[in-house]
Amino acid sequence: MTEHLGDYATEMSATPGEVNPVRAFVAQLWGSIFRHGLPTTDKVAARTALTNFFLHIHPVRVKRSAIRVSYTLCLGGLSFFLFILLTITGLFLMFYYIPSVDQAYQNVKDLEFVATFGLVIRNMHRWAAHGMVITVWLHMARVFYQGAYKPPREFNWAIGTLLLLTTLLLSFSGYLLPWDQLAVWAITVGTNMAKYAPIAGPYTRYLLLGGRGVAQGALIRFYVLHVIALPLIGFLLMVVHFWRVRKDGFTGGL
Amino acid sequence: MATVVGGGNGEGRGRATVSTPLTRPTRPVSGPELASPPLVVRRREEEETVVTFPHLVWREFLAGLLAFVFLMVVSIQINAPLLQRANTAITPNPAKAPWYFVGLQELLERFPPVMAGVAFPSFVIIFMILTPYIDKNPSRRPQDRKVAIALFTVYLCLAVAFIVVGVFFRSLAFNWDWTRIFGHPALPSPV
Numbered sequence: 001m002t003e004h005l006g007d008y009a010t011e012m013s014a015t016p017g018e019v020n021p022v023r024a025f026v027a028q029l030w031g032s033i034f035r036h037g038l039p040t041t042d043k044v045a046a047r048t049a050l051t052n053f054f055l056h057i058h059p060v061r062v063k064r065s066a067i068r069v070s071y072t073l074c075l076g077g078l079s080f081f082l083f084i085l086l087t088i089t090g091l092f093l094m095f096y097y098i099p100s101v102d103q104a105y106q107n108v109k110d111l112e113f114v115a116t117f118g119l120v121i122r123n124m125h126r127w128a129a130h131g132m133v134i135t136v137w138l139h140m141a142r143v144f145y146q147g148a149y150k151p152p153r154e155f156n157w158a159i160g161t162l163l164l165l166t167t168l169l170l171s172f173s174g175y176l177l178p179w180d181q182l183a184v185w186a187i188t189v190g191t192n193m194a195k196y197a198p199i200a201g202p203y204t205r206y207l208l209l210g211g212r213g214v215a216q217g218a219l220i221r222f223y224v225l226h227v228i229a230l231p232l233i234g235f236l237l238m239v240v241h242f243w244r245v246r247k248d249g250f251t252g253g254l
Numbered sequence: 255m256a257t258v259v260g261g262g263n264g265e266g267r268g269r270a271t272v273s274t275p276l277t278r279p280t281r282p283v284s285g286p287e288l289a290s291p292p293l294v295v296r297r298r299e300e301e302e303t304v305v306t307f308p309h310l311v312w313r314e315f316l317a318g319l320l321a322f323v324f325l326m327v328v329s330i331q332i333n334a335p336l337l338q339r340a341n342t343a344i345t346p347n348p349a350k351a352p353w354y355f356v357g358l359q360e361l362l363e364r365f366p367p368v369m370a371g372v373a374f375p376s377f378v379i380i381f382m383i384l385t386p387y388i389d390k391n392p393s394r395r396p397q398d399r400k401v402a403i404a405l406f407t408v409y410l411c412l413a414v415a416f417i418v419v420g421v422f423f424r425s426l427a428f429n430w431d432w433t434r435i436f437g438h439p440a441l442p443s444p445v
Contacts, residue, residue, distance in 0.1 A: 077314050085322070112336065122334055145396070181344070193359075197371070
């Protein structure tokens with residue numbers, strides 16, 4: 001009966017001849033959620049990593065030199081962590097924010113002065129966004145200086161470049177949303193650069209802003225890009241990025 | 255007995271591969287079912303592995319925790335900027351792009367717009383994507399990659415320098431201004 005429940009259930013099962021229904025239930029419940037007990041031995045640890053959905057993003061074993069903190073500087077992991085943190089804090093902000101030129105600014109003011117912890121959450125979203133731009137940049141530099149982009153990882157470097165662009169666009173599209181002087185004029189300056197492309201430039205700017213200036217059309221476009229389109233693109237690229245890190249193998253120390 | 259030297263997935267290319275003694279079955283093999291005995295082929299450096307759970311997961315957890323605590327302290331101490339409500343009739347002076355695009359804005363000051371706004375960024379993005387295909391040097395050791403490292407360092411320094419100039423040394427009408435950082439002789443120090 002306890003065969004499929006793994007080590008923990010076996011440990012928990014009552015002595016032969018005496019079946020405690022409560023213990024059997026707990027063993028079944030626990031065993032159905034966690035297939036293995038604590039990682040007391042390498043064998044149990046390996047099986048846990050293999051059968052757990054959230055851990056299976058990692059290979060079961062890696063070279064010791066590949067996960068040295070002095071080698072990775074944790075930069076890729078920190079970028080992903082910041083992305084998750086930004087998703088969670090962003091979700092919270094979305095409950096209070098209406099992407100309308102009449103209401104957006106007041107919503108942000110309310111976040112600062114009315115909503116419980118709204119100020120801290122908004123601050124955290126802002127600083128984590130700046131932090132993510134920095135960690136992604138540094139991650140790219142780290143990978144370059146260690147030559148980790150060399151075959152067979154050429155394409156994963158290309159995906160990483162797209163992830164850097166996605167990060168910049170995510171930050172840029174979020175910049176407009178508070179609808180204050182800083183936001184509107186930064187986006188005006190930023191999108192003016194697109195105008196200079198030959199032939200396509202003015203059309204690209206018009207498409208991006210939904211009009212000739214930064215107004216309601218731009219706000220709703222940037223909002224949808226910021227909360228749906230770009231996070232989805234980023235997430236998809238990240239999934240491929242991580243999958244390829246696993247399949248191509250970790251580079252390890254020099 | 256066939257000798258197999260672990261090549262892996264391109265690991266260690268470009269450096270001398272020391273072929274280590276291979277583990278081989280100690281018992282004599284006979285019979286058709288053991289015609290091809292299992293060979294365990296491993297290089298010594300590949301044997302230095304650890305289980306990711308908990309070794310790697312623990313590090314990730316610690317790094318995430320430290321980052322979270324740091325961000326929490328920063329978020330409690332420093333408020334995100336929020337200026338006056340947007341007003342298209344009042345242009346702030348200077349109007350600057352977000353800091354990570356200020357480098358581009360700085361380029362726009364110095365080069366024709368088609369160059370600075372379109373040609374340079376496109377070139378950088380395409381060149382970055384193509385880097386692994388252009389760099390044919392198989393070695394990963396820094397002493398073998400002096401040119402690549404020098405070029406990338408120049409690129410990084412330029413990018414950072416343009417951003418620093420754009421953020422700290424550009425003032426009214428995006429003109430060069432030392433006084434924002436070093437103060438003005440006639441005014442109290444801004445820092």
